[in-house]
Amino acid sequence: MTTADTFTAQMSITRDTGRWRLYVVIYGELVSEWPEYVFDGATVPSVQDRSRALNTLGYTFTVGPVWNWTEDHVPGDDPTGPVRLIASVPAREVAT
Structure with missing residues (x-):
């Protein structure tokens, strides 16, 4: 659960380029696109790389760099389809 000043940063691999992207989910505000950082290569970025990318976007961890991983079936709920992590x-936003 997030509070008004807390956001959710998410990371997933893109289907079109095969590269990992980190983005900050912003609900309730008029934004055309969520802040996003795309990593080079298909290797899962290290926690340090994710932290630097998040800082580049103007955000930081709120409770430490412990990421929760979930999986989603692509397409839809087909359990035999490929899994997207x-x-x-x-x-939270970094104070300026």
Whole structure:
């Protein structure tokens, strides 16, 4: 659960490029796109790389760099289809 000043940072691999992307989910505000950082290569980024990317976007971890991993079946709920891994962590804006 997030509070008004807490957001969810998520990371998943893109289907079109095969690269990992980190993005900050922003609900309730008029934004055309969520802040996003795309990593080079298909290797899962380290926790340190994720932290640096999050800082580049103007955010930081709220409770430490422990990411929760879930899986989603693509397409839909087909258990025989490919699995998409999604990581998430609470984040907050860095004070300026």
